[in-house]
């Protein structure tokens with residue numbers, strides 16, 4: 001059986017950041033992603049707006065991988081970062097904002113992320129699903145089962161990272177999770193002759209988000225197989241309804257080009273963890289912070305991220321990253337988006353690497369050492385560190 005220092009489950013933005021961080025530290029890392037494109041919702045899910053890494057006073061509040069991944073998202077696409085942040089004249093982020101953010105081509109970003117992972121030395125397994133998790137008698141996660149093609153394979157690791165977006169790995173291992181209400185706003189790619197959408201990928205293509213009335217779009221939770229099927233069915237129904245209102249002439253020039261390859265759920269499940277980031281905690285100092293997240297809605301300045309929100313309550317040998325860490329209520333709105341997923345991914349990647357190096361459980365690594373290593377990568381740890 002192959003053994004790794006760090007096994008990252010889920011290759012969305014959080015998983016990519018985690019794998020890059022651990023691999024660049026010289027660790028033997030595997031990243032397992034069930035789609036054949038890395039990037040998760042940002043690529044397969046057609047979510048093409050990298051929300052800001054600046055606060056609402058135009059101050060940069062995240063460096064490290066959130067900034068690197070933001071800069072890289074333009075490589076194969078029409079957008080550039082605004083001059084204010086990039087220094088490049090005529091920068092057009094496509095995002096109608098002075099904040100440090102950018103739109104991108106989902107397919108283009110997939111190309112870039114795959115290249116970044118390969119260059120980091122990560123063993124990338126695409127089109128591969130994590131199907132089982134095995135713990136020892138002390139609830140320490142030791143081994144997982146992968147399924148690809150017609151083959152099953154077990155691998156082991158010193159430390160695992162659940163970056164699956166819905167805490168699927170930790171759920172399989174036995175950790176408690178909490179779901180949330182979801183609402184549906186299908187985003188899909190279409191030709192643009194008909195639409196008034198703000199962001200165009202090229203002269204002819206854009207991504208169209210359509211709001212759905214609450215009575216059709218809201219679902220209390222989406223955890224069971226039936227609930228998931230129903231959510232997906234609703235999205236198909238709404239997209240068809242959108243085209244059905246057009247005349248035959250309009251439909252000649254405005255038609256769908258690409259549907260999302262994964263369900264566009266905002267919040268699936270968060271883990272039960274050593275700490276919880278709660279609504280109303282914007283601006284709060286956390287001694288064990290591993291990074292700062294911007295409030296993309298501009299209603300508050302910034303949020304510190306307690307390391308404990310990444311550390312499962314009962315399962316050992318594992319961490320969570322991305323939208324399944326333990327942030328609840330309004331805090332989940334802040335921590336579920338792309339830049340925050342990159343930030344918690346980087347923190348989890350470095351923490352897992354340190355745990356593997358020191359033969360410690362991730363909950364026991366010295367926080368001051370973790371913060372020092374993250375700072376070396378350009379991560380801003382506390383709000384007061386912002387220049």
Ligand SMILES: Cc1cc2nc3c(=O)[nH]c(=O)nc-3n(C[C@H](O)[C@H](O)[C@H](O)COP(=O)(O)OP(=O)(O)OC[C@H]3O[C@@H](n4cnc5c(N)ncnc54)[C@H](O)[C@@H]3O)c2cc1C
Pocket residue numbers: 009010011012013014015032033034035039040041042047048049050051128129130131163164165166168185186187262263264265266321322323324336337338339341
């Ligand atoms: C409609 C909508 C609009 C949004 N708008 C924005 C926006 O404008 N800007 C923004 O920044 N954010 C936006 N978001 C949020 C953002 O896109 C995501 O929350 C963020 O990308 C999450 O990243 P992640 O890595 O945590 O999870 P995900 O992107 O969900 O990645 C998890 C990955 O794990 C994989 N996976 C799951 N289970 C397994 C398994 N068993 N084995 C192997 N792989 C597995 C999945 O295939 C997926 O690729 C939006 C979300 C939605 C739904």
